[in-house]
Amino acid sequence: MDENEQCYLADFGTAKETYLNSTVVGTFPLAPEIQPNSLYDGTAADIYSFGIFLYEMLPKPHYDLPSIASTAKNMSQPLVNQTKRLPSTFIEENVSITCIEHLSNELLYEVFDYLDGCEIYRVFCNLNSRFQYLITCLSFLLKIKIRPRTQSELMQSYENIILPNRHRLLSLSFEETKVINDFFENCILDSSFNRLQSIVLKDVEAHNSLFVFSCLKLLPHLVSLTMSMTIPWFYNLNHIYRTILSFPALKYNKLSLPPISQCNNPNIFIPVTINEKLNTIEYLVIDHHCAFFELYSLIYHTPQLRYLICRRILKRSDRLANEKPIMLPNLTHISIDICVKSPDHLGLFMTKLFAPVQALRIKYHRNTDHLDDNGWEQLIRTNLPYLRRFHYENHQCFSRYEENDFDYTKINQFTSSFWVKRQWYGKLVLNMHNICDCCSIFSHDSAWFIVSKHPEIVSYSNKNNIIMSNSQPMNNFSTQFVPPIVFRSNDNPTKRENQFFLDKFKSAFVDIHFTHLNINCKNICINMLLKIIQLLPYLNSLKVSALPIIQLDLLFSNHGKILSSTLINNKITEVSLENVNHIEQVYFILYLCHRMQYFQLDVPKDIDLNVLVRFILKESAINTRSLNSLYLSIPNANEYMIDQLQKLITSEKLLLNFNIKCICNNIFVKCC
Known part of the structure; x- marks a missing residue:
């Protein structure tokens, strides 16, 4: 200048x-x-x-x-x-020290949306006339988190900011018990707060809850209430839920109790009254212990319910059988965690609902009674005809010396045409350290590999970051899907612990023809990985989240025999390798998976891209001659990289006919 x-x-x-x-x-x-x-x-x-x-x-x-x-x-x-x-x-x-003035009002309001309303007032109120106008404009609604250090500071915020702007207050959030008590004892919330829509209360004391609710009930447009409570062991939640159901405009409600202070007998029962006013709740989150009958009693009074989440079904209840069905025409999403070993109360509960449920998530903790293909198939056909997304989990935990009588072969039941047609697949998760495992059924959007409708289109899996292109059309998908298996290890297991793990689950590996393996080898030795692959002869895809540092000379001298035997029956054709630190890890995968056709890996920042691609293509020509698709995940991938790789592959004749493209942060090289 x-x-x-x-x-x-x-x-x-x-x-x-x-x-x-x-x-x-x-x-x-x-x-x-x-x-x-x-x-x-x-x-x-x-x-x-x-x-x-x-x-x-x-x-x-x-x-x-x-x-x-x-x-x-x-x-x-x-x-x-x-x-x-x-x-x-x-x-x-x-x-100019006033360059912030050059920002538009719209941009400033976007910034204010991330800031606490009280802080906005303290910083910008007396800065200049423009900001004074912006923060006092009627269209600018305040979101306030009340976090005072003293009671006097709380009263100053209330008298100088909250009360004068009560007609522009959009949300209030309280994060401490003392602040909640001080506020509702000394401050007033009434119908004059006519634009207040959301309130968050953390750690409300049980003896003070009804008084707090009596104040909140006066708010004419309160649509969202999120609250956690500290309660005695035998506290009755009946009055709390009765009050919540009487709120005039509430659409979202979440009530949480800490697990260490769960009330053993919430006794939730809301009787039907004559001329009962319809409740407006559409999203209900029950984050505490209850029984299926108590859950039924609550949703009976929520005819507009759309989403239902119940975190802990802990108690048995036989009262549900005598109740009549509920019509919930808007209920499309249900998520329930079950922590009690009981008869099929879930099936009974679902028969009491007449609702167009489209997404269902069920999670059992230490329960083996419900992993049954026929029962689930009958329930879905009869009571859930609109179901599109299904996620089922059955968790088992046991010590190293505890007998495990769980029948893992039950997961094979979920490979029939009923499940394959809907693309709902089974999965077994094994934790090598804590000996915890999970059998689950999940919808196709959680699958490892998603089959695309056209061979040239790449499909993405948001949950597992696996990218694959396949020529098999989805609408002709009829191949029987065999469940994947996932290994997790938190610590460095000893040789004895590794052998114990293999012995304990060897029968499951033999009885279930697993086709997919997801394993983190950061804390697992290479010898253990090779033994696991040997026990899974039907594998066709492998995802390795991490590998230890590999010394090639020691690899072949120490593990040469088991490595050679693993190569004989290895049928793996699709591989994903993450967290690569050394090019020796890439060489190990190329050598191990000699039938590999698809290879995806995360490219580390300290490895030259051209050197890496040259290495992969040259080694694949020797060890994996079937490799035809290479997918590279690279931060900030761009067209310049594509141009350089294309010149490299062409000039050195690494591939004769190929296509290369860049989509988002991924580079795809495919043989024609």
């Missing part, structure tokens, strides 16, 4: 990387002090460079690759007009 406040831009203002794992490149005018060979002069140069960044990001257009190349070429040429030059020093008086 010159003395006439005219700005001249000669460069981006800093060095830039052309692609990862390569030399940092840039042009000479990195900062103004460089041209006269001056030393770095501190804040002045930083602000100057920061201004260049802003100018480049905001008013300048984004260029494609040819434009960038052309720009770089032009910038390397000398300036024709020598009258416009970068100043050698920073002109401090030209810097």
